[in-house]
Amino acid sequence: MPSEAPSTARSRRSGAIVSSPARWWIWRAVFVFALVWMAAHFITLGALKWGPPVRHDATVLGQMIAVAAFPLLFLLAFGTRSPLRGGIIAGAVGVVALLAVLLHS
Amino acid sequence: MQDTLRTRMGWLHAWVGFAAGLLLFCVFASGCLAVFDTELTRWLQPEAPPQTEAFSPQSLDHVLPAVHDLLVQGEKPFITLPSARDPYLRLEHHDGHEFLTVPYNPQTGERLNVRATAGGTFFYDLHYTMRSGVYGETVVAFAGLALLLTIGSGIIIHLKGLISDLMLLRPFAARLRAWLDVHVVAAVVFLPFILLMAYSGTFIRARTLFPPVSYFASVENAFRASAPSTHQKSEKPAVSIPSTFPPLAPLVAEAERTIGAGQTGYILFQPQNILISRTDASGPLLTREHVDFSPVDGHVLRHVLLPGAITHTEQVLKGLHYARWTGAGMRWLYFISGAMGAVMFASGSIIFLMKRRRQSGERLMFRIAEGLAIGSVVGLPMGALAFFWANRLLPVALQDRPLAEGHVFLAIWVLSAVSGMVWSLLGRPFQGWKIQLFCLAGLGLFLTPLDVVTRPGVTFFHVPTVFAATDLVAFFLALVSFQMARRL
Amino acid sequence: MTIILCTFVWCLFLLLQACHEPKMLRYARLQKPAWLQRAGVFRFVLPLVTLALCFAERASTAVPVWIATFSVAGLLVALGWAGLARYRELLVTSANVRAKTLGKE
Numbered sequence: 064m065p066s067e068a069p070s071t072a073r074s075r076r077s078g079a080i081v082s083s084p085a086r087w088w089i090w091r092a093v094f095v096f097a098l099v100w101m102a103a104h105f106i107t108l109g110a111l112k113w114g115p116p117v118r119h120d121a122t123v124l125g126q127m128i129a130v131a132a133f134p135l136l137f138l139l140a141f142g143t144r145s146p147l148r149g150g151i152i153a154g155a156v157g158v159v160a161l162l163a164v165l166l167h168s
Numbered sequence: 169m170q171d172t173l174r175t176r177m178g179w180l181h182a183w184v185g186f187a188a189g190l191l192l193f194c195v196f197a198s199g200c201l202a203v204f205d206t207e208l209t210r211w212l213q214p215e216a217p218p219q220t221e222a223f224s225p226q227s228l229d230h231v232l233p234a235v236h237d238l239l240v241q242g243e244k245p246f247i248t249l250p251s252a253r254d255p256y257l258r259l260e261h262h263d264g265h266e267f268l269t270v271p272y273n274p275q276t277g278e279r280l281n282v283r284a285t286a287g288g289t290f291f292y293d294l295h296y297t298m299r300s301g302v303y304g305e306t307v308v309a310f311a312g313l314a315l316l317l318t319i320g321s322g323i324i325i326h327l328k329g330l331i332s333d334l335m336l337l338r339p340f341a342a343r344l345r346a347w348l349d350v351h352v353v354a355a356v357v358f359l360p361f362i363l364l365m366a367y368s369g370t371f372i373r374a375r376t377l378f379p380p381v382s383y384f385a386s387v388e389n390a391f392r393a394s395a396p397s398t399h400q401k402s403e404k405p406a407v408s409i410p411s412t413f414p415p416l417a418p419l420v421a422e423a424e425r426t427i428g429a430g431q432t433g434y435i436l437f438q439p440q441n442i443l444i445s446r447t448d449a450s451g452p453l454l455t456r457e458h459v460d461f462s463p464v465d466g467h468v469l470r471h472v473l474l475p476g477a478i479t480h481t482e483q484v485l486k487g488l489h490y491a492r493w494t495g496a497g498m499r500w501l502y503f504i505s506g507a508m509g510a511v512m513f514a515s516g517s518i519i520f521l522m523k524r525r526r527q528s529g530e531r532l533m534f535r536i537a538e539g540l541a542i543g544s545v546v547g548l549p550m551g552a553l554a555f556f557w558a559n560r561l562l563p564v565a566l567q568d569r570p571l572a573e574g575h576v577f578l579a580i581w582v583l584s585a586v587s588g589m590v591w592s593l594l595g596r597p598f599q600g601w602k603i604q605l606f607c608l609a610g611l612g613l614f615l616t617p618l619d620v621v622t623r624p625g626v627t628f629f630h631v632p633t634v635f636a637a638t639d640l641v642a643f644f645l646a647l648v649s650f651q652m653a654r655r656l
Numbered sequence: 657m658t659i660i661l662c663t664f665v666w667c668l669f670l671l672l673q674a675c676h677e678p679k680m681l682r683y684a685r686l687q688k689p690a691w692l693q694r695a696g697v698f699r700f701v702l703p704l705v706t707l708a709l710c711f712a713e714r715a716s717t718a719v720p721v722w723i724a725t726f727s728v729a730g731l732l733v734a735l736g737w738a739g740l741a742r743y744r745e746l747l748v749t750s751a752n753v754r755a756k757t758l759g760k761e
Binding site: 331332333334335336337338339340353357358360361451452453488493494497498501502504505508 | 670724745
C-alpha cells in the first residue's frame with residue numbers, strides 16, 4: 064500500500080517558485096476533449112449518410128469508428144508540442160466529419 | 169516539469185487513469201466474476217444437486233404454467249436449455265437488474281426447491297451499469313473511453329521498455345519500484361486482453377456516448393417526450409397472452425432443423441411469438457439467430473439471421489467480450505486476465521497516491537482520494553464476499569431475498585468506503601488499509617467453512633467443482649490480502 | 657489440454673526471451689549461456705507452434721486462445737523469474753557473508 068513517505072512530509076521545495084505546465088495542460092485537455100468529442104459525434108452521425116444503406120449497420124460502423132478514433136485523435140492532438148497544431152488536427156477531423164454529414168444530406 | 173511528449177502523456181496517464189481507474193477496478197473485478205455467472209448461480213443455489221439426469225425435451229412443457237404466470241405479470245420469460253456448463257433447465261426473467269433464475273429437473277420438468285437469489289448475474293449488472301441503470305451504463309462507457317486513452321498514453325510512456333521489461337517483476341525491491349513493476353507486468357503482459365475488453369466494452373455501450381442522432385435533436389426529443397402522450401398509448405393494440413402454449417418439444421426439433429442439432433440455447437416467450445434462439449456457446453460469433461413460432465398453434469413464423477460484414481464484426485466483438493462460447497479453460501483465462509486488469513488499476517491507483525503523498529499528503533483532496541481508493545480496491549471485494557455470506561446466512565423464506573442480498577453487498581461496500589474515508593481524513597490511512605484488508609482476509613478465509621456448514625448434502629469430492637473453485641478463489645484472495653496487510 | 661500445452665510452449669519461449677534480455681539476466685545475476693547464441697533465432701518458432709496448436713484445436717477461437725495463453729505464460733514466467741532472482745540473491749548474499757567470515761578467521 065502507499066507508504067513511500069510519511070503523510071506529514073512537507074514540500075521539499077517550499078519557497079521555490081516552480082512553474083509547472085500541468086495547470087495549463089488541464090485546459091488544453093478540456094479543449095482537445097471538446098474538439099475530439101465533436102469529431103466522434105459527427106462521425107457517428109455521418110455514418111448514417113455515407114455508411115451502408117441499412118441503418119443498423121451504418122450506426123454500428125459509425126460507433127466502431129468513433130470509439131476507435133476518439134482515443135487516437137485525443138492522443139494525437141494532446142501529444143503535439145504546439146497546442147495550436149493539436150487543435151488544428153482535431154478540429155480538421157471534426158470539420159471533415161461535419162462536412163460529410165452536411166454534404167450527404 | 170518539462171513540456172515533452174512523455175511528460176504530457178505521463179500527466180494524462182496519471183490523472184485520467186486515477187480518476188477512471190477506481191471505477192474501472194470495480195468494472196474489471198465484477199467482470200471477471202461475471203465470466204462465471206452461471207457457475208456462481210449454482211454456488212448460490214446449493215440445494216440443486218451438482219449432477220442431474222439427461223435432458224428430455226418433453227420436460228419443457230412442465231415449465232409452461234410458470235412461463236404463463238410471468239407473461240401475465242408483464243415479464244419476458246425465457247427458458248435456458250441444459251448445456252455442458254449448466255445441466256439444469258432454467259426459467260429466467262430480468263427483474264430490471266439481474267436475471268432471476270429458477271432451475272427445473274431437465275428429465276421430468278419438476279421445479280427444484282432452491283433459495284431465491286440474485287445469482288451470478290448480479291455481478292454482470294454491476295459490471296456494466298454499477299446497478300444504476302442507463303446513467304451507470306453511460307458512466308461505465310465513459311470510463312471505457314478513459315481506459316482507451318490511458319492505455320494509449322501508457323504505451324507511449326513505456327514504449328522503450330515494452331519488450332525488455334515485459335516480465336521484469338521485482339517484488340522485493342523498494343516499494344514504489346515493486347508496485348511499478350506489478351503495474352507494468354499486469355498491464356503489458358495482459359495488454360491484448362485489456363485493449364480488447366476496453367474497445368469492445370466501450371463499443372457495445374457506444375449508444376449511450378455516441379447516439380446516432382444529433383444532440384440538439386436528443387434535447388428536443390427529451391422535452392417533447394415530457395408532454396403527456398395518452399392519446400398515442402391508447403392507439404396501441406393490446407396483445408393478448410394465449411392461455412395455453414403448444415408443446416415445445418416439436419418446436420425445438422423444428423428449430424434444430426434450421427439452426428443445427430444441439431445448437432438451440434434459449435426459448436423466449438412473448439405474447440405474439442415464441443423465439444427459439446441459437447445458444448451463445450456455439451462460437452465467438454454471437455449471432456442470436458432465432459426461429460419464431462406462433463404461440464397459438466406453433467407454426468413457424470420466420471427465421472431471423474442478420475447478414476452483413478459489419479453485423480458480423482459487431483457479433484464477433486460481442487462474442488469475444490461476453491465469452492459465452494468458451495469452455496472451462498478459456499473461462500479461467502478470461503478470469504485471470506480480468507483479475508490482472510483489476511490488479512493493474514489497483515496498483516496504478518496506489519502508485520498515483522504514493523508519488524503524491526510527500527507533496528500533497530496533507531491536502532483534503534488527497535485524503536478523499538485515498539479514502540475512495542480504499543473503498544474501491546478493498547471495498548468491492550469485501551462487498552462481493554459479503555454477498556456470498558448473505559446468500560448463505562439470510563433466511564431462505566425472506567421476502568425479496570435477491571434484493572436483500574444486493575442490499576448487503578451495497579451496505580458493506582458503502583461501509584468500507586466511509587470507513588476508509590474516515591481513516592484517511594483522520595490522517596491514518598494505513599490503519600484504514602490494514603483493517604479492511606484483514607476484514608477481507610477474514611471474509612475470504614471463512615467462506616469455505618461457511619459453505620461446508622450451510623450447503624445441504626455436502627461432499628468434498630464431486631464433479632463439477634463449482635463449490636470447491638469458488639471457495640478456493642476466496643481462500644486465495646484471503647491469503648493475498650492477509651499478506652498485504654501484514655507487509656504494510 | 658491445448659490451453660495447458662500452449663501455455664507451456666509460450667513459457668518456454670518467454671524464458672528464452674528473458675535469457676536474451678541483459679536486464680533480466682542482470683536482475684537474476686545470471687550469465688547468458690553460450691548455447692543460447694545459436695538457439696537465438698529458433699525461439700521465434702515457438703509462438704508459431706502455439707498458434708498451430710490453437711488452430712488445430714478450433715480455428716474460430718484460435719487467436720483468442722493464443723493471446724490469452726501468452727498473457728498467462730508471461731505472468732507465470734514473471735513470477736518464476738522473480739522467485740529465481742530472489743533465490744540467487746539470497747544465495748549470493750549468503751556466499752558473500754560466508755566468504756567474509758572465512759576471511760576474518
